[in-house]
Structure formats: C-alpha cells, structure tokens
Amino acid sequence: MRVLTVLPRREGYAFDRAGAIALLVSRLADADDAVLGCPVDGDPLPGGRFVPIEEVGAPWSWLSENMRYQVACQRAIRRLRPDLIEVHNKPALAAALSRQAKVHLILHNDPQDMRGARSPGQRADLLKRVRVITVSDWVRKRYLDDLDDAPVTVMPNCLDLSALPPRLTQRKPTVLFVGRMVADKGADAFVRAWASVAGHAPDWKAVMIGADRFRFNSPRTTFIDRVEAQADAVGIIHTGYQTHAQVLAAMAEAAIVVVPSRWPEPFGLTALEAMASGAAVISSPYGGLPETVGDAALRARPDVAGELESAMLRLIGNDAEREELSRLGLERARGFDVPAARQRLMTLRRQTVSGDLGI
The missing domain is CATH 3.40.50.2000 (Glycogen Phosphorylase B;)
Structure with missing residues (x-):
C-alpha cells in the first residue's frame, strides 16, 4: 500500500x-x-x-x-x-x-x-x-x-514509551510548565499561581519551557515579554524553546507537571507525555484533556481563583499522593x-x- x-x-x-x-x-x-x-x-x-x-x-x-x-x-x-x-x-x-x-x-x-x-x-x-x-x-x-x-x-x-528517557526514582522538587508561551496555554496563570505558592514551598523551584512557536528562532511577543518579567519577579526559571528531547528529559526529572490550558485542548499531548514520564500531573478540565488524563491527574481551572494554587500546594505537600498519581499516570499512558x-x-x-x- x-x-x-x-x-x-x-x-x-x-x-x-x-x-x-x-x-x-x-x-x-x-x-x-x-x-x-x-x-x-x-x-x-x-x-x-x-x-x-x-x-x-x-x-x-x-x-x-x-x-x-x-x-x-x-x-x-x-x-x-x-x-x-x-x-x-x-x-x-x-x-x-x-x-x-x-x-x-x-x-x-x-x-x-x-x-x-x-x-x-x-x-x-x-x-x-x-x-x-x-x-x-x-x-x-x-x-x-x-x-x-x-x-x-x-x-x-x-507515544513511543520505549523511546522515553529513563525516569528518576527520586524526582527533583520542580513544578514544570511546558507549552507554547501564549495565553491559550495558561502560561500567565502558571506564573500567577506560583507567585502565591513559592513562599510556602522554599525547597521547590518552578521552571517554564516554551516559546511562541515550536522552533529555535521563535519570535518574541509582547505576551512573552510580560510573562517572563513576571516570572523573573517570582523566581521562575524560563528556558525559552527546547527541543522535544530536552522537554522529555525535563519531564523525566520533574515531580509535578502543570498543564493549565484555557484553550480546550483537542487531546493534550503534553499531559500524556508528562504522565508517561512519571510526573504527577495537574491538568485543566477543558476540551479533550479529561479524556487523556482520566483519573490520573488533579484538575484545576486556570482562571478560577485559588484552584491552580491549591492543586500545586496539595501535591507539593503530599509525597504519597504524588507517587500515587505518578503510578496511575504511567498505567494510563501504556494505553497510548x-x-x-x-x-x-x-x-x-x-x-x-x-x-x-x-x-
């Protein structure tokens, strides 16, 4: 054929x-x-x-x-x-x-x-x-x-699960955002939530990976300028564009991955990759994301006051729940x-x- x-x-x-x-x-x-x-x-x-x-x-x-x-x-x-x-x-x-x-x-x-x-x-x-x-x-x-x-x-x-990088047994105390740096993906909501959470989690760090486009020469935008300035003010590390291999490596290390999309994601590949990498996932409840994560993630609406913040604090403060979500996420990812x-x-x-x- x-x-x-x-x-x-x-x-x-x-x-x-x-x-x-x-x-x-x-x-x-x-x-x-x-x-x-x-x-x-x-x-x-x-x-x-x-x-x-x-x-x-x-x-x-x-x-x-x-x-x-x-x-x-x-x-x-x-x-x-x-x-x-x-x-x-x-x-x-x-x-x-x-x-x-x-x-x-x-x-x-x-x-x-x-x-x-x-x-x-x-x-x-x-x-x-x-x-x-x-x-x-x-x-x-x-x-x-x-x-x-x-x-x-x-x-x-x-996903090709056999091609993913090795998962860390002892994961780093990192809360990770991966996605295009646009309002639809909730990048600014992630920054806002971490501004409230950071003071309660001194041993943790927040990292953002992404640019306006999926390429190394992605253009700067006024949205990115504003969000990165806000991220700097609350100590968030932002890397800009990274290759897909670099993204997967970061997911394999991070304890928590947040997918705070406002836009109704048609599927939610980032959430699936995070689950397959062994991270505990916080996902928005819009579009196809609930189909992807099932019961293997916490759900939080990015623009409802306190929901994203509460979900972050809940997982930061509960090792057992993070480990359980990691287990459930890996099990669910095998079906894909x-x-x-x-x-x-x-x-x-x-x-x-x-x-x-x-x-």
Missing part, C-alpha cells in the same frame, strides 16, 4: 521545529510511507521517507501560499501515485486532493475553526469525500455539531503506546483502500 502523508504547510518535519503533528506522523509512519511537507534544514524526522515540496512558480505566483501549496501537493501526487493520502488538519486541502486518491482527513484541532469545515454543510460534504479521523471524542463531537451521527473515527494520539496505535491505523488504512466503507 502506497501512503502519502501531507503535513500542514507550516508544520516543520525536523527535530528543531517539530510540532505535535510532525512528531505523531513520524511515530506512526511505515518505512515506505512518503511524508510531504515544506523543505527543512538538516535531517528530517526519522518516520517514513520525507519528500520536500517543490515550490511552484509562474504561472502560479499570483495564488495565495495555501493554494500554491495545494498545487505543489497535486503535482507530487501525480508523480508518487499513492493508494491513500492522509491530510492532517486541512479540510479544504483534503477535499481538493480527494479528486486524485482516497483520503483520510486527520483532525488534531477544532474543525469549526478550519477553512473548509466551519459550517455544518461543509462538514457534511466532506464526509462524502474523505474519511474523517479525530484525535479525541471532543473533536469528534465538534465535527458532528449540528449534524446527524456519522462515521467519524476517533484515534487518539500516541505506539504499537497499538500503529496497528489501529494500519487497519483503518486497509479498510479505506479496500473500499469497506464506500469511500
């Missing part, structure tokens, strides 16, 4: 700029899969065979960047002749490419915010053209909002290991290519 994965135009398929989608694609790709995306500097991620997009020039230069990317994808498809195309997070692109081969549209975010899927009519039409797969039931429900029930498949994100996810994806691919679902 010849499978071509199409990355979003802005998704970098390299170690120094990989986001959640690129990492997931690399974990799941077979060696013979082609992965299509914009060119990257240096070595691409190891999953599959990376095929850099060949930019289109005249007579296409008047088109938007998205349309030029679509034309480049269509050219690559004619050359590679895949049996199945898997498009991540781009409904309009998936619809266009469905004229050339069977398509999986894999949704990692709220489809109602995406071009080509904002209205119920657009989403209903897509179901006639492609097979829709979502990373959580929350995303599935958003897709089917104002539609009759339909065959939208949930396939959660996954990559071998089972790869087998599930292979089954879906065979079904679609064989026409079992009439797509």
Whole structure:
C-alpha cells in the first residue's frame, strides 16, 4: 500500500521545529510511507521517507501560499501515485486532493475553526469525500455539531514509551510548565499561581519551557515579554524553546507537571507525555484533556481563583499522593503506546483502500 502523508504547510518535519503533528506522523509512519511537507534544514524526522515540496512558480505566483501549496501537493501526487493520502488538519486541502486518491482527513484541532469545515454543510460534504479521523471524542463531537451521527473515527494520539528517557526514582522538587508561551496555554496563570505558592514551598523551584512557536528562532511577543518579567519577579526559571528531547528529559526529572490550558485542548499531548514520564500531573478540565488524563491527574481551572494554587500546594505537600498519581499516570499512558496505535491505523488504512466503507 502506497501512503502519502501531507503535513500542514507550516508544520516543520525536523527535530528543531517539530510540532505535535510532525512528531505523531513520524511515530506512526511505515518505512515506505512518503511524508510531504515544506523543505527543512538538516535531517528530517526519522518516520517514513520525507519528500520536500517543490515550490511552484509562474504561472502560479499570483495564488495565495495555501493554494500554491495545494498545487505543489497535486503535482507530487501525480508523480508518487499513492493508494491513500492522509491530510492532517486541512479540510479544504483534503477535499481538493480527494479528486486524485482516497483520503483520510486527520483532525488534531477544532474543525469549526478550519477553512473548509466551519459550517455544518461543509462538514457534511466532506464526509462524502474523505474519511474523517479525530484525535479525541471532543473533536469528534465538534465535527458532528449540528449534524446527524456519522462515521467519524476517533484515534487518539500516541507515544513511543520505549523511546522515553529513563525516569528518576527520586524526582527533583520542580513544578514544570511546558507549552507554547501564549495565553491559550495558561502560561500567565502558571506564573500567577506560583507567585502565591513559592513562599510556602522554599525547597521547590518552578521552571517554564516554551516559546511562541515550536522552533529555535521563535519570535518574541509582547505576551512573552510580560510573562517572563513576571516570572523573573517570582523566581521562575524560563528556558525559552527546547527541543522535544530536552522537554522529555525535563519531564523525566520533574515531580509535578502543570498543564493549565484555557484553550480546550483537542487531546493534550503534553499531559500524556508528562504522565508517561512519571510526573504527577495537574491538568485543566477543558476540551479533550479529561479524556487523556482520566483519573490520573488533579484538575484545576486556570482562571478560577485559588484552584491552580491549591492543586500545586496539595501535591507539593503530599509525597504519597504524588507517587500515587505518578503510578496511575504511567498505567494510563501504556494505553497510548505506539504499537497499538500503529496497528489501529494500519487497519483503518486497509479498510479505506479496500473500499469497506464506500469511500
């Protein structure tokens, strides 16, 4: 089976700029899969065979960047002749490419915010053209909002547990935030909460890892300037962007990882990585996060006065509860290991290519 994965135009398929989608694609790709995306500097991620997009020039230069990317994808498809195309997070692109081969549209975010899927009519039409797969039931429900029930498949994100760094038996007294330094991820809520907690936890430290983008040359923003100034004032260490390997190493050492997202996370990969790394997790209760963490994390709303602070103090002051959450998190993370996810994806691919679902 010849499978071509199409990355979003802005998704970098390299170690120094990989986001959640690129990492997931690399974990799941077979060696013979082609992965299509914009060119990257240096070595691409190891999953599959990376095929850099060949930019289109005249007579296409008047088109938007998205349309030029679509034309480049269509050219690559004619050359590679895949049996199945898997498009991540781009409904309009998936619809266009469905004229050339069977398509999986894999949704990692709220489809109602995406071009080509904002209205119920657009989403209903897509179901006639492609097979829709979502990373959580929350995303599935958003897709089917104002539609009759339909065959939208949930396939959660996954981790390669065998590739994680060794977990420390004696974890460091660190409360860790990992994520993009934007308001949606609750970076400022983490700083606010630590300002109240720090005086009650003199032997602990707080660390923030993240930038505005998943890349080493991420731009500075006024939000980052403000949050980092506030972090400095309360003694929070902030590292800026770190590679995914560095993030996982930090999670393997930290006693507590906080995921204080205001934005309804479609899945919550950071929370899953933290659980798999053995940290005790504090998670917001929005979006797909409750599906990911289950009963293996404390839940705290980032903007409800005292909730995040109380959760931090509760775990800082209770070794036994931290150890129990660590145990529960590790147990839950095993259900998201990559071998089972790869087998599930292979089954879906065979079904679609064989026409079992009439797509």
